[in-house]
Amino acid sequence: MSAHGTTQAATQGHGAAGHHRNYVKIWAILVVLLVISVVGPMTGIRVVMLITAFGVALVKAYLVAKNFMHLDIEKPIVHWLLGLALMFMVLLYAGVAPDVQKSDGQNWKKDAGYHHLPPQPLEGAEHGGAGGGHGGAHEAAKP
Amino acid sequence: MAQHSHEAAHVAGASHDAHHHQNWFQKYCWSTDHKMIGMQYMFTGMAMALLGAFMAYVFRMQLAFPGHAVPGFGLVSPGQYNMLITNHGSIMIFWVAMPVLIAGFGNFLIPLMIGADDMVFPRLNRLSYQLFLLSALVLIASLFVQNGGFGGAWTAYPPLSADKHYNLTPWGSSLWLIAVVLEFVAFLLGGINFIVTSMNSRAPGMKAFDVPIVVWTIVIASILFLASVGPLVAGAIMLLFDQLLGTSFFNPTRGGDPVLWQHLFWFFGHPEVYVVMLPAMGIVAEVMTVFARKKLFAYKTVIYTIIATGVLSFFVWAHHQFVAGIDPRMANVFTVTTLLISIPVAEMCFVYIATLYGGSIRLTTPMLWALAFIAEFLIGGVTGIYLGSSGLDVFFHDTYFVVAHFHYTFFPIAIIAVMSGVTFWFPKMFGRQLNEFWGKVHFWGTIIPFNGIFIPLFILGAAGEHRRIFDYSNFEHMSKPWMIDMRIAATVSLVVMLAFQIPFLINFVWSMFKGPKVGKNPWNANTLEWTADSPPPHGNWAVMPEVHRGPYEYSVPGRERDFWPQDEKV
Amino acid sequence: MNIPTGRLAVWWVLVSEIVIFGGLLVSYVMHRLGQPEWAEQAAHTHLWFGATNTFVLLTSSLSAVLAHRAAEEGNGPKAAKLLHLTCLGALTFLIIKSVEWTDEIRSGFTLQDGGFWSYYYTAAGLHAFHVIVGAVIMLWVAASARKNQDLHRVENIGIYWHFVDIVWIFLFPLLYIAK
Numbered sequence: 098m099s100a101h102g103t104t105q106a107a108t109q110g111h112g113a114a115g116h117h118r119n120y121v122k123i124w125a126i127l128v129v130l131l132v133i134s135v136v137g138p139m140t141g142i143r144v145v146m147l148i149t150a151f152g153v154a155l156v157k158a159y160l161v162a163k164n165f166m167h168l169d170i171e172k173p174i175v176h177w178l179l180g181l182a183l184m185f186m187v188l189l190y191a192g193v194a195p196d197v198q199k200s201d202g203q204n205w206k207k208d209a210g211y212h213h214l215p216p217q218p219l220e221g222a223e224h225g226g227a228g229g230g231h232g233g234a235h236e237a238a239k240p
Numbered sequence: 241m242a243q244h245s246h247e248a249a250h251v252a253g254a255s256h257d258a259h260h261h262q263n264w265f266q267k268y269c270w271s272t273d274h275k276m277i278g279m280q281y282m283f284t285g286m287a288m289a290l291l292g293a294f295m296a297y298v299f300r301m302q303l304a305f306p307g308h309a310v311p312g313f314g315l316v317s318p319g320q321y322n323m324l325i326t327n328h329g330s331i332m333i334f335w336v337a338m339p340v341l342i343a344g345f346g347n348f349l350i351p352l353m354i355g356a357d358d359m360v361f362p363r364l365n366r367l368s369y370q371l372f373l374l375s376a377l378v379l380i381a382s383l384f385v386q387n388g389g390f391g392g393a394w395t396a397y398p399p400l401s402a403d404k405h406y407n408l409t410p411w412g413s414s415l416w417l418i419a420v421v422l423e424f425v426a427f428l429l430g431g432i433n434f435i436v437t438s439m440n441s442r443a444p445g446m447k448a449f450d451v452p453i454v455v456w457t458i459v460i461a462s463i464l465f466l467a468s469v470g471p472l473v474a475g476a477i478m479l480l481f482d483q484l485l486g487t488s489f490f491n492p493t494r495g496g497d498p499v500l501w502q503h504l505f506w507f508f509g510h511p512e513v514y515v516v517m518l519p520a521m522g523i524v525a526e527v528m529t530v531f532a533r534k535k536l537f538a539y540k541t542v543i544y545t546i547i548a549t550g551v552l553s554f555f556v557w558a559h560h561q562f563v564a565g566i567d568p569r570m571a572n573v574f575t576v577t578t579l580l581i582s583i584p585v586a587e588m589c590f591v592y593i594a595t596l597y598g599g600s601i602r603l604t605t606p607m608l609w610a611l612a613f614i615a616e617f618l619i620g621g622v623t624g625i626y627l628g629s630s631g632l633d634v635f636f637h638d639t640y641f642v643v644a645h646f647h648y649t650f651f652p653i654a655i656i657a658v659m660s661g662v663t664f665w666f667p668k669m670f671g672r673q674l675n676e677f678w679g680k681v682h683f684w685g686t687i688i689p690f691n692g693i694f695i696p697l698f699i700l701g702a703a704g705e706h707r708r709i710f711d712y713s714n715f716e717h718m719s720k721p722w723m724i725d726m727r728i729a730a731t732v733s734l735v736v737m738l739a740f741q742i743p744f745l746i747n748f749v750w751s752m753f754k755g756p757k758v759g760k761n762p763w764n765a766n767t768l769e770w771t772a773d774s775p776p777p778h779g780n781w782a783v784m785p786e787v788h789r790g791p792y793e794y795s796v797p798g799r800e801r802d803f804w805p806q807d808e809k810v
Numbered sequence: 811m812n813i814p815t816g817r818l819a820v821w822w823v824l825v826s827e828i829v830i831f832g833g834l835l836v837s838y839v840m841h842r843l844g845q846p847e848w849a850e851q852a853a854h855t856h857l858w859f860g861a862t863n864t865f866v867l868l869t870s871s872l873s874a875v876l877a878h879r880a881a882e883e884g885n886g887p888k889a890a891k892l893l894h895l896t897c898l899g900a901l902t903f904l905i906i907k908s909v910e911w912t913d914e915i916r917s918g919f920t921l922q923d924g925g926f927w928s929y930y931y932t933a934a935g936l937h938a939f940h941v942i943v944g945a946v947i948m949l950w951v952a953a954s955a956r957k958n959q960d961l962h963r964v965e966n967i968g969i970y971w972h973f974v975d976i977v978w979i980f981l982f983p984l985l986y987i988a989k
Contacts, residue, residue, distance in 0.1 A: 124872040150983035165875045165972045186832035193503040195567040198844035470829025487928035
């Protein structure tokens with residue numbers, strides 16, 4: 098197959114539309130968004146932090162998918178596929194969360210999951226050396 | 241080839257260069273030919289089926305005659321018993337049903353039925369089989385390591401599977417898990433190949449609704465697999481880390497959540513049932529139309545039904561967990577969805593029965609298998625309605641009723657439909673005909689004992705016999721004389737059924753080399769694979785076919801012949 | 811007109827990847843929401859390491875998409891050069907990651923140290939595995955692109971790379987920012 102043929106295959110579908118994009122500009126926007134998501138937690142306000150963390154992540158993902166993956170000029174079926182996969186993950190969450198996020202039910206109670214238990218060393222695993230530094234940082238972490 | 245993309249043509253072209261000077265190894269072990277890969281999957285699956293059947297024989301003998309040495313195995317210890325049932329389940333689903341139904345028939349049929357010269361990624365296809373073979377070898381190796389193979393059931397519920405102090409098989413359980421993950425990766429590669437091939441490489445003129453049902457079902461099954469297996473791949477990695485690295489995902493003593501694994505497992509595990517069921521339904525559709533000499537009743541309805549089944553299958557998984565302590569409100573939801581999914585499945589059965597109505601039915605061996613599929617699968621489906629209702633399931637859960645139910649679904653899928661397909665496409669695979677008489681002997685010798693195995697198990701299960709018990713003689717209420725008799729009846733039926741596989745194996749091997757030769761189209765069928773030589777050469781056709789009509793134009797009024805091949809111009 | 815075969819296959823690969831990462835991250839989110847005390851563990855992650863790595867991956871995505879443009883223009887050698895640059899980004903990412911992990915393990919936060927750290931290392935490790943696989947494939951694609959062969963593959967590996975980038979875009983707030 099000639100080089101000409103492969104080039105044609107590469108441009109097929111996406112072609113000229115890609116040439117009008119200013120990829121560097123999009124990258125600059127992404128970096129600015131990254132800075133916002135880093136600055137967010139510094140405000141100390143939880144709501145602001147959540148918005149700058151996850152809201153910005155959604156915007157970043159949207160920009161990358163639209164401009165770098167060229168999803169905006171891709172065939173609709175691809176949108177359906179990716180959307181469906183994401184929908185299934187929402188479904189997984191909806192079906193599983195009622196159990197996993199629940200600490201008790203009829204005649205049962207999940208104790209262990211809600212306390213940070215000290216790790217149980219695996220048999221034969223060396224825990225001595227790492228244990229020293231481990232202890233200090235770890236105790237501080239406990240409520 | 242208008243619908244071939246540049247790349248597909250290019251890749252397929254590259255694979256053709258290979259077929260000039262092939263030695264034995266290149267032809268049978270290193271081939272990129274889709275037919276050879278399909279055959280490799282099929283033979284590997286068959287070999288694994290023999291292993292799985294042997295396991296079933298050993299533990300059924302143990303259940304019927306506890307305390308006696310099993311001929312060919314010896315005394316069964318409780319640990320070995322667990323290992324046998326676990327690996328019987330895993331092998332029959334992951335290493336028999338999946339490779340034979342999806343990968344075997346998929347590889348063999350998809351390019352032939354859509355008029356392509358090969359898969360779009362032949363080398364990826366070869367890699368897929370090699371990974372699968374590796375996974376099978378890892379699984380077999382896991383049976384022989386220190387402390388024996390994994391014994392935590394094919395569902396591998398933690399904490400039993402997550403902690404070697406509980407399962408006592410540190411090597412077996414990890415190797416089992418690695419084998420399963422390798423197998424998933426193999427089928428992901430294969431599945432993407434199937435989907436892309438059928439989307440991009442169809443023969444000129446073949447529109448979506450000219451594609452035979454079996455291709456539709458295999459492709460939709462591949463999509464289901466692809467979309468459902470992800471959480472379990474993640475879950476398997478997590479479980480492996482729990483076993484080997486001491487993470488705390490599923491082990492409650494470390495703060496993990498065992499119910500999460502059940503959800504991840506069944507989020508895959510239930511669509512998986514439909515992943516193997518749909519190709520079986522597809523095979524039956526092909527066989528029925530050919531031997532009823534009649535157009536498939538409601539072709540488009542079948543396709544919409546397949547899609548509906550696929551979508552619904554994602555909404556039913558928690559019906560396996562009604563007694564696992566899940567939220568009772570969720571149990572209500574999952575009961576409703578589970579009962580709903582019986583509608584499209586029943587609809588498919590009705591469509592096939594309607595196809596038979598008014599046809600001129602020929603009771604050849606493949607047709608007998610196809611008819612038996614509908615009959616036996618219906619029993620499996622109807623008993624599923626009992627188990628899908630959360631109230632009844634509390635009573636039936638983990639009894640032999642469940643075992644009998646899913647064997648009444650999986651046996652028709654993995655054996656009856658496969659036999660139908662094998663006997664139907666055997667002439668295309670090897671260019672020779674199977675012996676009809678011994679085919680029918682094998683059919684009756686399999687179907688009758690099959691019911692003899694599992695009808696007693698329904699009754700025992702309803703009487704409260706719990707699964708996963710190694711020796712019932714310790715339980716007085718489970719060792720009444722009639723119960724013991726039923727267990728023995730089931731075991732004897734199993735031995736009879738296994739004995740009747742010998743004529744099949746002899747018939748198969750003998751016909752491969754000595755059977756009467758056949759032409760291109762021995763069954764007078766319409767679909768494209770019957771326009772290729774038997775067996776088709778590398779590249780399938782000298783002149784690629786064009787498609788002019790749908791796949792099921794049988795007995796069209798006003799035509800001299802009762803079939804109308806898809807590629808015939810007039 | 812159909813989607814070119816290679817690109818179509820990449821989209822299907824991404825569907826399967828979405829559900830693999832999705833399964834892991836959905837499990838993580840459920841546990842995280844159910845166990846507020848995990849936030850105290852998350853406080854020990856290094857925001858700046860994560861932010862630097864996000865920057866590295868975003869930049870490597872830029873070079874990947876520029877390589878795609880070069881391939882569209884038929885300039886194979888330029889595409890190969892840009893792909894190599896992307897691989898350099900992958901390498902930088904992995905080096906930063908290993909420095910970060912070394913520091914955390916030295917401070918005593920290991921894989922066996924409870925739920926949060928199990929998810930932290932597994933999610934980031936699975937992502938790093940994808941980075942390695944992507945970089946290896948990219949080197950292979952670049953080798954043929956340099957000879958002006960199979961230029962359509964530049965776009966395909968690029969799409970995969972942007973997906974790996976997007977996964978990290980979500981891992982970053984999930985593991986590092988949310989406290």
